[in-house]
Amino acid sequence: MSKFIVRGGNVLAGNVKVSGAKNSVLPIIAASLLGEDGISIIRDAPPLDDVMTINKVLESLGANVTYDREVITVNAQNIASCEAPYEWVRKMRASFLVMGPLLTRTGYTRISLPGGCAIGTRPIDQHLKGFEAMGAEINLGQGFIEAKTKGRLRGAKVYLDVASVGATENIMMAATLAEGTTVIENAAKEPEIVDLANYLNGMGAIVRGAGTGVIRIEGVEKLCGVEHTVIPDRVEAGTFMIAAAMTGGNVFVEGAIADHLGPVISKLEEMGVSIDAQENGIRVRADKPLKAVDVKTLPYPGFPTDMQSQMMALLLVSEGTSVVTETVFENRFMHVDQFRLMNAEIKVEGRGAIVTGGAKLSGAKVCATDLRAGAALIIAGLVADGTTEVSGTHHIDRGYVHLAEKLSGLGADIWRITMDEPVAESTKVQLPQHEERPVLKIQPTWA
């Protein structure tokens, strides 16, 4: 078991480099399964536990995956299985993103049901609705979802009831090899959707309109591996921006793309933080007391739910009272109880949290209840009186590369301790040597 130990009181200053985006690289790795020829080379792939998990999913399907110094190669010419095992899908919801590629390429897939998690129930009805509209027969039972088609999937119009990121990605990937045109209406508009569309187009797909609410995909016969560089992680960037503001610091967040961070920048500016967006990053300076603001999470281009807990940490030390409204996930205030252990005053009423600013936070033993909650607690620890110990590090390792090292490079007093216990599987980042496996190429059901 490990913990982050943070001693509050240091002002952050200097330069920090943002890693590749977790939420881009995961669907992109899944999409590599579509490459019947050639090899995909994915650059700026962050060394995160989630990346290792999806790599293992691909390996379990028969793809040959290597990971070396933030470059992943995927050779998916020979798919040996269409079943994503529970062992990996339970670790990470994004494993479910292999369903669209497998179904469209082979006509059959069987995947463990992804569970709910700390932040909400997270149903997958919109993914399935899309596949069904394209002609797939879906069967659910015994913890598995099975999808099959008699011939190729057929292009269809799919209106999403919620602008789901994952459903947009899964349907978009499935549509690339379908017969005819698919139109996704009320599609999610996140930058990660655009990154995935660019990757798919590089593989030979025809995807238009990604980044808008209507995406059109003309199906093609075949896709091939391609080289691609993943976009910088806007949530990691936003986390450092808030950490800088929190400590009254002056930090250059290298690689951060201002266009991807519109609402975070606007809210920080409203609070009195100075933001200077430059070509290769964003400078954040906070040299005066910060004002309270209200924040409401929304699908992109609204304020990201993945930045809600970090923002709440900042509002705790601003002047005045704020209301934080979470509209994307129904249970994403688990960090509130942990903040309270640090002397925070927050009242939760349904989807709203009333945050009393001006708190003198005190160090405490707290637990990361999910990935972003973990980052938010560390940020709070940066200004708390005394020492904060953050456990639940496996959540943080899912989405932040070398968080302690990056923050200490900016002057934070933070380090990680590992207690004398076996290292959990999820904290290991090196992939084992790829085993030779039988070349059992699965043919499409209609071939």
Ligand SMILES: CC(=O)N[C@H]1[C@@H](OP(=O)(O)OP(=O)(O)OC[C@H]2O[C@@H](n3ccc(=O)[nH]c3=O)[C@H](O)[C@@H]2O)O[C@H](CO)[C@@H](O)[C@@H]1O
């Ligand atoms: C790997 C990845 O990219 N994860 C991100 C992705 O998750 P993910 O793709 O899982 O999130 P979605 O956009 O699908 O979820 C948004 C909302 O839609 C609901 N919903 C979703 C699918 C569905 O079939 N039915 C349904 O009702 C969800 O319960 C949730 O309330 O987008 C979220 C919202 O920006 C982010 O917090 C996650 O970091």
Ligand SMILES: C=C(OP(=O)(O)O)C(=O)O
């Ligand atoms: C909720 C998140 O990720 P995931 O969808 O992978 O759980 C996140 O990145 O904050």
